[in-house]
Amino acid sequence: MKQLRLAIIGLGNLGRKCADLISADQTTELTGIVKRIVASSDSESKVPVVTHISELAEVDAALICVPPDAVVNVAKGLLQRRVPVVECARFHDEAFVKHKLEIHRSALLHKVPAIVGAGCDPGALSLFRSYFALLAPHGHTETNLHTGVSLHHTLAAEGVKGVKKALATELKSGATLQRYVYVELDESADEAGVERAIVNDPLFLDEQTLVLPVPSIAELEETNRGVTLARLSSPADVGHCSFLLEARFDETGLAARMMLAAAQSLPALQAGAYSPLDLPVGALWGGLRSAGEKKWV
Template identity: 45%
Template sequence: MRKLNVAVIGLGRLGRACARALIDEPEMTLAGVVRRPVSLRPMYGELAPFPAVDHVSDLPYVDIALVCVPTGNVLGVSRELLQARIPIVECARLEGHALATHYGELDDIARAHRTTAVVGAGWDPGVLPLFSHAFDMLIPRGRNLSHRHPGLSLHRSAAVAHIRGVKEALAGEFHSAGGALQHLVYVTLEQGADLAPVQAAICADPLFAGEATQVFQVEDLADIEAEEGQGLVIERRSTAASGKHASLLVEARFEHTAFAARVMLDAARTISSLPHGAHRYALRAP
């Protein structure tokens, strides 16, 4: 099967992440990068073999374009590509009425020129709202608790490491939107140790007692220490009126741009199966 030729429009952090991710893609290849004329120069490093041009028409053949320009420029760039009947994937960071209007305009343009666009194919909008929707569906009578913490500072905790069953530990703290102090603790466990009693012992420790504390087991603390970027905790708890106790929790530490690039590539894989028009990003069934 022929690989899809994918152009990257813009070479900021997101554009570079998309271009690098395309190098190892089995189903797609990097057709080239489109940059502003004032920024045009030969590519370097791992992107050196690929062309850089100032207009998409200068690339030999393009199946799909990934629009990686600032949010304020996305609509204009996307309009020009769709008018040239080039399918596009974009992840403009819009929400609410602005996102709905943006989606509607791209839908009109794509239908008029009989081509396709995937809108909001990033982290947020994109995957994060899908997580939230799934939590709401599974626990319909409940409340959401969430917190984002860019670059949460973690430190080795000798106090936690002395708890029975704990091999090593990292701890960090942040203030929630309401101002309450909350703790995140990452532990590696001794062989044969169970997480539940370790969690109970940590939460009962004088360092954490009386304050919201979440404990996560990991394989290697070095992986957590090496991570940079954003941290996120989302929790949904059932209300007393629901009659049954249920809770869901996701905790993530990630680099936002790398995640957005992966979502854009996922959207590019499926765009050929979509009818003409604009479509909000959705996860595929495996």
Template identity: 35%
Template sequence: MATRLRAAVIGYGNVGRYAVEAVQEAPDLELAGIVRRDPSDRAGIDPSVAVVGHVSELGRVDVALLCVPTRQVPEVAQRYLAAGINTVDSYDIHGELVDLRRRLDPVAREHGAVAIVSAGWDPGTDSMVRAMLEFMAPRGITYTDFGPGMSMGHSVAVRAIPGVRDAMSLTVPVGQGVHRRLVYVELEPGADLEVVTRRILEDPYFQHDETRVIPVPSVEDVVDMGHGVRMERKGVSGRTHNQRFLFDMRINNPALTAQVMVAAARATFRQRPGAYTMLEVPVIDYLPGDREALLRRLM
């Protein structure tokens, strides 16, 4: 049997917890352990799983799943790539992900490593579906409607604001790609709701959508990990109009994100050194098993 690739999960928040499970279920990956700021915090972690403060304590690590807040990804990814460790992240700031790829590419090449950026479901697998719909109907419009559901990236951004004890940002589809943000905040004692609200509305995560901030006594009482997306395209194939396509899914947000990251972790070992988006990687490289056997089964 071939040696399984050793994967480390960096961070143990919502995505990190599911990433551990997804790695453990992967037939070709082995969980090296978890890296977190406080390795003494083992709440909810199987006693057999190593929890450390630095990746060097885990021995050989082939790939790191960066389950950290989006805004920490660029620095953390560069550090792991410089150590020769492949990286996968779920960076979700759409307008900046190509810049992140460009930033990580020379680091990965220099150290013989591979990075796959924005390996989630949007951006990520939804981007792949959008590309497929576009080559099926080159002229037309694709509408992407998210939710209703919790956006992890938006929620983390709000939790970083001083005075916020906990937060959940809910994405509500209006239609035709337009969304509202309902931000539920649990404030620290003495925090000023007006100041917190202004900071939220000024954040790039929220500047382009109608946003309502709602104070609640306990965010935990309103959290729901469910989410979803509905993509519709109406366009033209050749000269034939009225080609219509629909992609719809309802999912547990962090569980799906973690599963996609594990698939991307596998794919890193099938690419040349450098940084890639999911769109640039052959679909078959995300799947475990023999390539010809996969072709015979799926074609």
């Protein structure tokens, strides 16, 4: 399988995450990094670090990892050189439509494909919202993107016998508050007993509490985003279905993962700008599409 040769534009947190993912992926190759100023420390990089895309050879596509207000100009410059692009600027609603149209015009002019909004949100969460709405077309969607950490409840959970460390969070969906208590247990701890002790503690009785054992609280704390995404069908909808996605993740890492998946679909695209909703899910698997279909369908 031929590797997809990718360049990274910008080397902030997002650019570094993209570089790590590309280096770990057998289907892609990092051909170079473009940044405004090349420092002396960049000489230690395993790939070329340059100030302009023209200094790199054999680039199949570029991942744009610059601030949102710089994305359009950077994208147009790359498209002018006939380099396909993937970006994840955070625009929604009419602002996103306007942003996509501007890049679409440039992509058509230079006969190159571009993928916009391929990050965390918009991007991965956009796909879930769309699929949920497709399955429950009449209803409403609730998204809670912030996990609140409760220090008081964390300390109470850590006081339970068998709990080595704990992290208590609160997620509010509409008028409903749920508590999620992540616990790192001692090796000899009784998991069921720990759960009973926490949910029956008077401090936790006022709201629904879920106790979730995890291998490491420290690793969990490294992730910086929690989300609950719920699609609730209207009373008149057939089947009265509802869907719930609950996740905790590193937002920058998820955006980088989505950008890399989107890049896999570029070779099969015609000129123009595309959002994640324009792309078949199979296209995001690139050369692994057949294996993905066999495993997930």
